[in-house]
Amino acid sequence: MDELLKLLELEPEKAIKTFLTSKKDSAKIEKHIKEYKVLDRTIRQSQVGLIQKDKQVGEGEKSKTVKAIRAIVPFQKKIVNTACAFEVGQPVTLSIEKPNDLFQKVLSLWDENRIDDKIQKAKIVQKSQTEVAIQFYIKDVVTIENTKVKDIKLKLLTNENGSMAPYFDDDGDMAAFTWSFTTKDGDKTVKHTWIWTNELCYKCSDVSGSFALIDKLPHGFSKIPIVYLSQDEPEWYDVQSLIDRYETALSKLGASNDYSGYPLLKLYGEVTNLPDRNDDGKTLKFPMKEVDADSGKTIHGDAEFLTNSNAPESVKLEIELLEAAIYSISCTPNLSFDNLKGSIGGLSGVALELLFLDPRIKAAMNEGDNRTMVQRIIKVLISGIAKTTETKLASQVKDTLIKVEFNSILPNDLKEAIENIAKARTAGVMSLKTAVEYLDMTGNAVNEITEIEKEAKSKTKTETPVTV
Numbered sequence: 001m002d003e004l005l006k007l008l009e010l011e012p013e014k015a016i017k018t019f020l021t022s023k024k025d026s027a028k029i030e031k032h033i034k035e036y037k038v039l040d041r042t043i044r045q046s047q048v049g050l051i052q053k054d055k056q057v058g059e060g061e062k063s064k065t066v067k068a069i070r071a072i073v074p075f076q077k078k079i080v081n082t083a084c085a086f087e088v089g090q091p092v093t094l095s096i097e098k099p100n101d102l103f104q105k106v107l108s109l110w111d112e113n114r115i116d117d118k119i120q121k122a123k124i125v126q127k128s129q130t131e132v133a134i135q136f137y138i139k140d141v142v143t144i145e146n147t148k149v150k151d152i153k154l155k156l157l158t159n160e161n162g163s164m165a166p167y168f169d170d171d172g173d174m175a176a177f178t179w180s181f182t183t184k185d186g187d188k189t190v191k192h193t194w195i196w197t198n199e200l201c202y203k204c205s206d207v208s209g210s211f212a213l214i215d216k217l218p219h220g221f222s223k224i225p226i227v228y229l230s231q232d233e234p235e236w237y238d239v240q241s242l243i244d245r246y247e248t249a250l251s252k253l254g255a256s257n258d259y260s261g262y263p264l265l266k267l268y269g270e271v272t273n274l275p276d277r278n279d280d281g282k283t284l285k286f287p288m289k290e291v292d293a294d295s296g297k298t299i300h301g302d303a304e305f306l307t308n309s310n311a312p313e314s315v316k317l318e319i320e321l322l323e324a325a326i327y328s329i330s331c332t333p334n335l336s337f338d339n340l341k342g343s344i345g346g347l348s349g350v351a352l353e354l355l356f357l358d359p360r361i362k363a364a365m366n367e368g369d370n371r372t373m374v375q376r377i378i379k380v381l382i383s384g385i386a387k388t389t390e391t392k393l394a395s396q397v398k399d400t401l402i403k404v405e406f407n408s409i410l411p412n413d414l415k416e417a418i419e420n421i422a423k424a425r426t427a428g429v430m431s432l433k434t435a436v437e438y439l440d441m442t443g444n445a446v447n448e449i450t451e452i453e454k455e456a457k458s459k460t461k462t463e464t465p466v467t468v
Helices: 001-009 012-019 025-039 077-086 101-112 115-129 238-260 313-329 347-356 357-387 391-399 414-426 432-439 445-463
Strands: 056-059 065-066 093-095 131-142 147-158 161-166 174-185 188-194 200-205 210-216 225-228 263-270 302-306 404-405
Touching: 001 012, 001 131, 001 404, 012 161, 012 174, 012 188, 025 065, 025 115, 077 115, 077 238, 093 101, 101 115, 101 357, 101 391, 115 131, 115 147, 115 225, 115 357, 131 174, 131 210, 131 357, 147 357, 161 225, 188 263, 225 357, 357 391, 357 404, 414 432, 432 445
Parallel strands: none
Antiparallel strands: 056 065, 093 404, 131 147, 131 225, 161 174, 174 188, 188 200, 200 210, 263 302
């Protein structure tokens, strides 16, 4: 690593190529962004944008372009948003056995920087673009007393604003992180590459004409101030072929309906007064001809509506099966009103939770990575506090072991929960501490237990009969 940093000062472009060995394919990520954000359906050959093509019909002056029906259903956003909601939709709970000033400072920075909101946005970007980074930095701020102090801030780094790459050492630990981006200097586009290590931030640029290292300075943390999140494929990868087929089938069904879904008026013989489409009391008048010599009937024209009597049941069945498979395989509950209105009414809280077992299993399987992410954020905050913003708290670092708890977005059936807890307490299989933590209505189980015990003692004193 030391040799690579020396090379960065002498031949920055050569060194940066080494730092970028783990960089993802930018073109592939750009396709993910287009598919997710702008609903581009021309990325894969199986997508509706390439299958449903516009047609040129007619000749000469009557020639016209018939636009193909392309029904776009944004399953990608549904899958990503639902997965993120079940994983980090509710703010995480941070707790510590013995609260201290350093823990309170972490909580303060957590609220000031709206880190729960940043985590949600980061997870959405990760699941749709496959990677994202949270960058922490030290900023000088002016207090109410008009004095300058240093504070910790953060922002998201996404592939829409630049490109990123972690650099791992032989042990698999991140030894550096690279962020490349461009800025405008008048009409000139300036290229920048920043590289963070545990202590320094190296800044390279071609602002002077040739690409060179222009600065290196301490970033104010004792760790790389980056939390990098990554996954191999976007969240909808396992069902992307089903989504492609669903949109194609739906589009073809729409085109079929446009062509034959409405009745056509079929005329037999000559009509003398065809009414306008907007006329009221429409009548058709056919000329009466001679009587047929054999049958004795008058010969005249006729009209009838031509309709498609065969409903496309096979197409409808395919669409329904595809939709069910997309939701099932991606572990995304179908929360439409029609799906839920007939099932919620008579279900208990436990049974209702079982309806969402699939996404909860998926969230539980990802909790390890999410816990690592949150703990990494906490460690970066603590390193910045102890090294730069409030060095007097450095002595508390070893005693500040913060626990992380993830919370469910599903509403709790409080009545049923209290009844179950009361039965468990009566049966002697649950402690007061476990009961209070299970309900989690205060965020501080220790204080709540203290208050319950105080009220119990006060009630006992009040009810004790006084003997004279």
